[in-house]
Structures are given as C-alpha cells and as structure tokens.
Amino acid sequence: MAKWMSVAQVKEQIEESSAEEVISGYLEVIKKSKINGYITVSEKAIEQAKKIDDEGQDGLLAGVPIAIKDNISVKGLPNSCGSRILEGYIPPFNAHVVEKLLVAGAVILGKTNMDEFAMGSSTETSYFGPTANPWDLERVPGGSSGGSAAVIAAGEAPLALGSDTGGSVRCPAAFCGVVGLKPTYGVVSRYGVVAYANSLEQVGPLANNVADIAILMDVIAGYDRRDSTSIDRKMAYQKALVNDVKGLKIGIPKEFFGEGIHPDVEKAVWNSIHKYEGLGATWEEVSMPNIKYALASYYIIAMSEASSNLARFDGTRYGFRNNGENWNAMVSKTRAEGFGTEVKRRILLGTYALSAGYHDKYYLKALKVRTLVKQDFDRALAKIDLLMAPTMPNPAFKIGEKIEDPLTLYLSDVNTCPINLAGVPSISISCGFTDGLPIGLQIIGRPFEELTVLRAAYTFEQITDYHTKRPLEVA
C-alpha cells in the first residue's frame, strides 16, 4: 500500500480491497511512527472500517481514515487537549464536525498531538511530549495542530482536522509541507471543540493536496444551531477545483515581509507570485498599516478569553484532581499541577489584561486594534481578490530552540494571527524548500470566499510539484 494517498487513491484502494485493509495499513504505519503524532490511536477504527465494508456505506468519505486534533471531542475517545488536566476525561458527545465525518463514512484513526490547549506554535508544550517534523526529526512540526500536520506529512493519515486560533492549522501545514485551511469565522461549527479563544478560532482541514481539502470542507462546513456564531451559508467547495486564475487580482501586503524573514522564504513566495502572473493573474503591493499591532492585539484577546475558558478545569467534576484540605486548596493544587507553564503564563496574562484597572488599557484597546486590523483587510480586499504572503517568516526551527523564549515564539505568529483577528479565510500551501525544509505560501481571501482561495491554491498545484515531495526521514 502506498503511504501517501489522496482521498481518491484511498477510495480506489478500498474498491480493490476493503476499508478494513486500508485502515489496518494505516495502523501499521502509525505503529512504526517516529514522530509522536498521535496521543490516542482509536481501538475502534478497524471495527468501524468493517462496518463500512459490511454495510456498503456510500458517503463522501466512506472508509477514508482521518486524524482528529485532540481538542475536538470524539465520543468515547480521550480528549486531552495535550494537557494533564484532562486526564481521564472522555467526552460523552461528538463535536459537530465529528458527527458530520461519521455520517460521511470517515474512519477516525485517532487523536493527534498538539500544544497544550492549542497554546503554542511548535507542539512542544504538549503534556505528551513534542511531535517531530517528518522532514527533520530534530525540528518542530509547527503548532498548535502539529500532530495533525505531521501525521499527514508522514503518511500516517490522508486527512486531518486541526483548529486555528492564530495560525494553528497554517503554521504546521507550512512547516510540514502540507495543505491547511483556516475557514472564514462561522463557516465550521465549533460545537465540541474545546475553546482556547472563542472569537478567533475555527476548525480547519489538513491534507496532502487542495482537492482533499475541498472534499473535507464539503463534509464539515455548514450551519449548526448549537453554535450561535455559526453562519447559514451553503457552499460546494469541490466546485472550486478549477485550473484557472486568469484575471485574478493579487495583493502583496508588504507588512507580511517584515524584519527577520528568511531570504529563501521571501524568494519562494515571490517566485510563486510570479508563477501566478505567468498564468494571467495580476499583482500589486498593498499597504495594511495596522498589521504591526495585530500580534499584540491577538495575544491580549486570545489570552483574555483563554483565562475565562480554562476556568472550568478545577478538578471538581472531571479530569485531573489533586486533593487539598478544602475546595480552594484542591483547585489551586489541581491547576498548579494540571496545567503546563505556557498555559499558566497565558491564564495569568489574560487574567491581568481583564482585571479592573487594566481592562481598558489592554483588553479594550486590543479590541479597538482588532477593528482597525479588520478595516485594513476590508480596504485591501475591496480592490483585490486575494492576498498572498509567507505563512511563516522562517522554516521549522529545532525542538527546544525557542521554547525557553516565549516572546520569540509568539513572534512566529506574526503573519498568521492577523487573519484570525479579521475572521477571513486563509490557506497555506507548499511553495518551495530551504535546506530540505518546506516553505508555506499563505493565500488569504474575502470572508466566505473560500472558493476563490481554493481555486488559486488548486491552480498552483497544477503547475508545481512541491505538494508531491515526501520527507525521506520517515519513508
């Protein structure tokens, strides 16, 4: 069995043999894994595959395996969020996206590693240890959905779900050389996804190629009454798979090519832009003056919301608990030992930003900046169709290189987090290599115009072969 298959190839394989055989093939690969991409491998995957074989399911993803980030609830499987504090917690319900996947016949392989509560850009803050980048096992896969991106790059799953609060799907997609989409805010239901920063995050698909991203979007997107921020808007994502960018107007925001960008990254992105030009698209530089404040605004908002979201983990009802002489002591001890350093740092900073006397200075100001950033996107996207920029200013760094220096680590989100502040869709695709490490091109669209984003990404794949390159380390 080929290791790296597209959804179409998986389906062919199922036709030829069976879903059971395909799934056990993947389980074999996972067993030999060198990357620590999964926190939990589902013991029910084979059973699920057999059932699909027996019943002849004809859903869009019948028998197709998928890996799920460990902050998306799957009934009966642990949902650790990469944290000790959820030790022993097994959700009694499925996330909306998981329900959709099961209806479409997808087989859940397992739950993937992630930065603790999605707080990080390297998957190093996981309680379950870091995930290795398949292209260089000494390097990080990016984060926070590092496990989801890495298992795709390593051929341990053809599809995965991640969540993107400030770049958590696109960053690992770029570092691992796979495709990752952050949809427009409201397009995919967040029901069942453990919140880090509610107003910013979306579930996003990861895959080896753009076509598979479109298929997955056709399954998971759509209105859900259980998520009040969900938007009722029907779209057929596979219709975007058209090889044509003629006449598309591309904007290049120079603010995304700032100080500290790796010269090879800059070069690869410009090469890509020129390829689009060769296909009949036009480009122009655009200015987004408020982008420079986006990172600060993003972190204040995300940490503030997180400080409230994570208050429920108090050891009282579920998860890890460390008893004390009274309830307050128990909660303190539970949270002190249950959360890792980065999570505690963000809870403290978020609590501070929301507290009396600082609320206006930090939290409200961050909201105002968010509005300005949004306006920058509105203005830029009013006259152009798409924005293009590097996903990450640098390729994957070494495990341990930045983890002691949170500020440097925060800075790596500089190009991804503005997109979450604005709520617009953005995809990261592979557009080159430097020293054997993938480089990600970020394509940003207007709200609800995922189809244009996907079309541009799909067209790029037709004239390049970056997406077909595989890491030899795990071959």
Add this chain to the structure above:
Amino acid sequence: MVYENPEGIKIGLEIHVQLNKLKTKMFCGCSSDYHNAAPNAQTCPICLGLPGTLPVLNKKAVEAAIKVGLALEGEIAEETQFHRKNYFYPDLPKGFQVTQYDFPIVSKGKVVIEGEDGEHVIGITRAHMEEDPGKLVHLGSIEKSKGVLINYNRSGMSLIEIVTEPDIRTPKEARRFLDKLRNILEYLDIFDGNLEGAMRVDANVSVYWGTRVEIKNISSHKGVERALLYEIMRQKNVIRHGGKIIQETRHYDEGRGVTISLRTKEEAEDYRYFREPDLMPMRVVGWIPSVRETLPELPDAKHARFIEEYCITDMHARALTSKIMLADFYESICAKGVDPKIAATWTADVLLGELNYRDLAISSYDGKKIFFLNTKGMKIENSFKVSDMVELVPLFAEGKISDRSAVEVIRSILDSKGEKSPFRIIEEKGLSKAEDDLVSKVVAETIAENTGAVQDYLGGAEKSLNFLVGQVMKKTKGTADAKTAREFLLKGLKG
C-alpha cells in the same frame, strides 16, 4: 402626611427571579422542572459546562425578560448582549456565569407600592438576564459540615435579576415591594413563586444616609423584612457606640435571625467582565410589539376594574388581585351570575383567612378548581371548586343559611380536601337555617331557662342580651340567624 424617614434609611434590593415556568433552561434543552428530579439527573454536557460545549439562547427567556420590562414600565434596550462574570465556585461549572453587564435588556422601570405615607414609587434601575448556578448541599449545618454535595440540576436555569433604586425606606416597604413584584411576575405567567429558590433577594441597606451594607441571598419576603430590621438595629448600635459602618457583604442566618459579615469591600472579587464571545449581540427592538400584545392585565389595572365592575371594596379588590390565580377564581365565580359582593366576602375574607390559618398557599388554578399547597411541605394538598362557591353564595344571599353556617361550609370543604359539596355538608351537618317558629320556640325556652340574665337585662345590663343570643345560637347549633334571634328575644323580653 409625609413619611419623614427620621433614621435616614435607604434600602435597595436585587432580586433574582427564576423563570421556572419556561419549559427548558436558558442555554440548553434540559427541562426546567427539576425540583423533584434526582440530583444531577436534569443535566447535559452544556449545563455541566463540559469542554467544547456552547450556549444556545432560549428565545423564551428573552421574551420573558421583555415582558418583565414592559410590566415594570421600563425601557427595553434596542440591542442587548451577554457578558461573562468570572469567579471560581464549586456550583459554577464553567468558572464563569453568563450574565449581562453594560447592556441590560431592561432599564429605568418602576413599581408603585402602598408605602408608609400612601402610594410610593420604587424605581427599577435595571433588569437583566443571567444563568443560575448549581446548588450546594451541605452535609449537616454550614459550620459543622463534613462535606458538600453539588447538584447541578439548577445549573443553567434562566434568571432575571431586578435591581431597584434605594427608594425603599422601611423593612415593611421592602416586604410590600417584594409581594407586589412577585404578584406582577405571577401575572406574567413566567414564574411560580411557590417553588423553592424561585425568588432570592440581596438587600442593600444604610442608616443616617451613610455607608451601605449588602445582605446576600435571603430566600423569603419575611426573611428580608427580618434581616433588614436586624441589620438596621445593628448599624444604629454601631453608630451609637461611636463606631463606623464599613462597606461589606453580610449573610443572613435565618435560624438565628442575625446577619454575619462575609467579606469587606477590600476583599471584593474582580469579576473581569467581558462580552461572551459564544453569543452574538441581539437586536430585540423588533420583538417588543409582539411581546407587548401578550401582556396580561396587571394587578393595579385589575384592582381598579374589580372595584368598578363588581362594586366591591378597595380592600376586597386588593386581596382578590393579590394573586392572579385568586383573581381568576373569583372572576369565574362572578361569571356564573352570583352576587359579586358576597362572593368577594366569602373568597377574600373567609377563604383567604382559612388558608392563612391552615398554612396553605395558592399554587395554581385550572379554571375549575383552585389548588393550595402546604407552605411547609410544598406539596399540593387541598383545593376549592368554583362550583362550590357558586352553590354557596346564593344559599346565603337567599337567607337559606346563616353566615356562621357559610363559614362552617367553607371550613368543611377544606376539611374534606375539596371533595364534599356545600349541599352535602349542609345536609350532613343540618346547617339549613332554622325556621322562624323553631327560633321563637327556642327563644321562649332560653328566656325561661336564664332568669338571671333576663333580670340583668331588664335591670339595664345591655350586655346580657348578647349572652342570650349566644344561648339561642348554641341551642340551634348555629342554624339560627343571629339577627332574627335578637329580634325575637327583644320581642319576648318586652312581652
């Protein structure tokens, strides 16, 4: 007369009203009828705050809040939104409460009460929507408790918090305000005040126009009055002894009737309010007209109409409109064509008096029967039929039974738990009014048997006549009409 408020007392109340008549909770589909459910049986991932769950607002809760706003003559916000109030407590499964902050759905309302010096207006600062936390159950008393159990059945119930201006001047006014408010809310059919925890009050009180002290979580109107009486006395004592009142939060110990300090202002929590990102701001301005159409006639309007339409006294009208169920019960009786004044007397004076004596509270009315529950056990255990009152009123109006017998009939109906009809009771107990010749026969006997009293009366002791009337009533087992007995006696004594 103007009430001078000599001690400079200012009282403001915050009332948590549980919308226990809505079918489901505020943000999930769990039933709100949890009072008899096993602990934690009426919960789901959402009201338990399991990670990944999201709130979906119950539209009925918003409509109820608008209804309350209109009934309190307040302003309804055009747009409203929810905030998170962050604090740690075991009954709070998410570590924050979804509530409203700077955009409450209702502001600037009022309630008119019977104050110390006549009609008195209590301003309503605001009313907002929020969710109820779970409930802690202590094993034993709070002080000696060996452990605490948590019941999340209440978690996520819809609440409306109503905040008054500090316009209340005495504990009695506070109680009257609460009675009136409860009555209005019951008229709106969004709330059953009899259910445990349906109305919980925090009271702010200061004396000599000074620093205010908050008393938290008092569960009964009587409790509020008592807590305030105690707290005012305490504050006056502190000042009399040269002390200063500090801004603090106190707990009312219902058993001992005292307030105990919980925390001072310095220890006050910072709730770090911010907008709830999982719920979008709502424009509700468009809802107002349709909600207004569902507004029922409110107590003051009904009171005025009862006086006008049924020609009953102000006092009877007030009593009859003090509960929507009672008002409806009364109107059903009148609709059958019986004398409304007599019906008012028997309902407002006798029936209500009996309920009070028996510790029964009106709990519901189904169009035929009014039901009562025991205020101790909170279980429905008695009822009274409209048809019984319709039977009874004409019997009295036509002079077929005495007023004493009518009272007896009402008591007996309650004794039989609403089973026996007036006719049956009258027959069983022989309560038909005694015929005149029987009365005159008994009068003659009484005069003959009580020569002492007769002599006293003839000697000028008017009171002796009452004694003789009493003897006639006793001999006829109350079936004689007291007025007739008196007339016959006077005639007999002259002769």
